[in-house]
Amino acid sequence: MSSRLNIELPGLTLKNPIMPASGCFGFGREYSQFYDLSKLGAIMIKATTVEPRFGNPTPRVAETSSGMLNAIGLQNPGLEKVVSHELPWLSQYDVPIIANVAGSLEEDYIEVASQISKASNVHALELNISCPNVKTGGIAFGTIPEVAKQLTRKVKEVSEVPVYVKLSPNVTNIVEMAKAVEDGGADGLTMINTLVGMRLDLKTGKPILANRTGGLSGPAIKPVALRMIYEVSQAVGIPIIGMGGIESAEDVIEFFYAGASAVAVGTANFVDPFVCPTIIEELPILLDQLGYEHITECRGRSWQEHGQLTYHRA
């Protein structure tokens, strides 16, 4: 069955296209009490910075209809601990790791990328130029095409594994950003990060989040993610790992139709810790219902010329 789901991407040989998204799965330890992490296509580990970070004050989450806002602030134990403790622990599982690389300055990204890409189970990097919850640096890297391109180029020079760049939806023209990082040498894209949003407390009139604003995730952002992947996948020649509100096998197929080559599941892990293995089990059944042999047949159907794809009957 799994042969219907396997995917080859730069640096990544995936059993299936399902992976937990960065920031929604820690370093895997918590979810390893629920199921065997080797079932996953890959794992995108929590963003790593050079130094340990405590992150933002609480409250760090606020709910909204069909979504949630978070402002964690890249809390993580720092490069040294991730390399010495978290990655070796994860190596007991037969699953490629995509390491999310974050920072405030160009040097930070370069330092993390060069070190973390040496780990034997890190098969790709996810360059986090789009976290909306850190005050310095990050946002310029994610919103100015030329800056993003230069950073991508520098990280590519030091990384020992392919580099995927995580794009922010908080831009006027995401296609321009995507093309810029492709020019910078990106091997792939991951998209979308969260949308900046806000909730206010009814009694106090003040923001619920201590950080005031946070990143919106969950089913609420799925249509935005689909639209952006639809646009970007037609404009670039590098693969996209799609994310944004995925919680079912149906959602995965929709993201493939839009142009994604694999997907990440984020917020849904919080609602159902078993969501990733459940989707992996349900995908072949859905492929049968839709009349596809292999999941890659779904890719880009939304924009492929009619007749370019094999015709299928359910």
Add this chain to the structure above:
Amino acid sequence: MIKKELCKIISQEEIAKDIFQLTVEAEFVKEIKAPGQFVHIRVDKSFDPLLRRPISISSVDSKNSRFTMIYRKEGKGTSLLAEKGPGILLDILGPLGNGFPVDEVHEGETALLVGGGIGVPPLYELSKQLIAKGIKVVHVLGFQTESAVFYEKEFLENGETYITTVDGSYGSKGFVTDIIKDLEFDSLYTCGPTPMLKAIEKGYGHKKVFLSLEERMGCGVGACFACVCNSSSDINDVSYKKVCSDGPVFRAGEVLI
């Protein structure tokens, strides 16, 4: 071991204004280790609300594989939960977190249990377990007003019980701290609003004190880093504890509240 289970509702009733008592049947009852642990409930299959609701366990009936929760109907999630009747299956993740240590007090000693509002429920199972160990239990329970008071009779059966209300409409007028200052005890267990916990830690932190914290949660299992608190007062120290998986019960001084 944390389980995700569809649990059948045995009963649900409103025991005070907007305060609901919910009993369910669950196989994971045998996994419950200590009073003060909680569960994470998905109140509806829809995405609104999206996240689960953390609710503390107020009593455990191991023989019948049942446990009871008491919660306040306040927002969208708890309002939906309050509508559910017997027979309905609830998607529950649990048991979660680390509860109150009952081994820290010994036979013949006195334990003071201090609860504020919706922080009162987990103290009930704690009270039962301490009594069973031959410990003298004294309860001080604070509420906003008379209509919000619940479980006075139940706590009285286990030991001396003082009730305070902020507006003085029932019991003594004022806060739990007004009562505690005149009481003798060997250890103190508390759960309630943060200002109350702060006052208790400030006044009695030198004694054996265990506090159960509340924080907005995402996953409930330690993965999302939403409910993190500082475990050092040094601003350059990034050490932390997660309320959901390291807590919710902490020893006084263990974390900054």
